[in-house]
Amino acid sequence: MRYLLSLAFTLLALLHPAVTAAQPDPDALYRDRTNLARAQEAAAIWTARLATDPRDFESAWKLARATYWLGEHDAPDARRKWLERGVDVARSATTLQPKRPEGFFWMAANMGALAESFGMRQGLRYRGPIKEALETVLKLDPGYLDGSADRALGRWYHRVPGLFGGDKKKAEAHLRKSLTYDPNSTVSHFFLAETLLELDRNAEGTQELQKVLDAPVNPEFAPEDREYKQKAVDLLARLRKR
Secondary structure: OHHHHHHHHHHHHHHOHHHOOOOOOHHHHHHOOOOHHHHHHHHHHHHHHHHHOOOOHHHHHHHHHHHHHHHHHOOHHHHHHHHHHHHHHHHHHHHHOOOOOHHHHHHHHHHHHHHHHOHHHHHHHHHHHHHHHHHHHHHHOOOOOOOHHHHHHHHHHHHOOHHHOOOHHHHHHHHHHHHHHOOOOHHHHHHHHHHHHHOOOHHHHHHHHHHHHHOOOOHHHHHHHHHHHHHHHHHHHHHHOO
16 A cells, blocks of 8 residues: 555656646745645655655655645645655655754654544554654754754653653753744744643743744744744633633
């Protein structure tokens, strides 16, 4: 089945009009990722480039980044295949460039989305590999994507049950570390707010949610910033109803 899915992705890319001589810039398409058709087109171009050159590291990790977005935002029945494709292509990126952080980070991101969205079996399957990949990013480049490995590890320690290694205090420590790289990260502030609220530190959690709302939008991550600002609005509204 996985072979057939891989073949389908390759054939789709090769038949896609974006792979003609007038091929658009996939990076520009990805920047417009809130338009899912643009994100899909970018994914098709990177897939085609990998079909032509399987050692194309840049296309491998960028495809994994695109599949993560699509796996979170495409139609529900399409999301899992995007994320599974992302795990595979990111793993190939780690083999191509084992001293670079991109493949490890986006492999962990796709695994994490599978673990959070597709049941306990996926969570158990990927729990260890996610942590290992993120710890590898910290060894290679702790500042990658403004401390995203610390942010994701904070999420890991928050979401994983204590019986399997979860620890809210360690979650807080990693999230605060991530904020030393980008004090305005909406995602880090939101994850930290959720962690503090679960620790019954409601005043601090509410302050972190306000920081999400007050943070300027980062042009590179504008879609994500807008999403987390809305999540903060929604969570604050729920808190006020308690």
